[in-house]
Amino acid sequence: MDKKQILTFINEHPICFLATTDGKAARARGMDTFRADDNGLIFYTGKVKEVFQQLAAHPDVEACYYANGTQVRVRGRIEVLEDETL
Secondary structure, three states: OOHHHHHHHHHHOOEEEEEEEEOOEEEEEEEEOOEEEOOEEEOOOOOOOHHHHHHHHOOEEEEEEEEOOEEEEEEEEOOOOOOOOO
16 A cells, blocks of 8 residues: 555544553553644544553553555654644
C-alpha cells in the first residue's frame, strides 16, 4: 500500500488499537481516529485519562487498524494539540 491508500483505509476504518507505554509495560486500547491526512493521524482524549498521561510521558506509539483481512500498522510520535477548531 502507498501512503494515499493507507490514509484512505484508515479514514474508511477509523477504529484502531493504539499502543502506548506505561513505565516499562505496554498498554493497548481501542481508539477512534478523528482524521488521517498528510499531516498525520488525529486522535482525541481527555487530559485526565491514563492514555493522555502515558502519551505525555512516552510519546512513541503504534496504531493497528484491521478490516476485511487487511492489517495496517502506523508507528510514530504523538504531538499534543489543543486546537479548538479541530
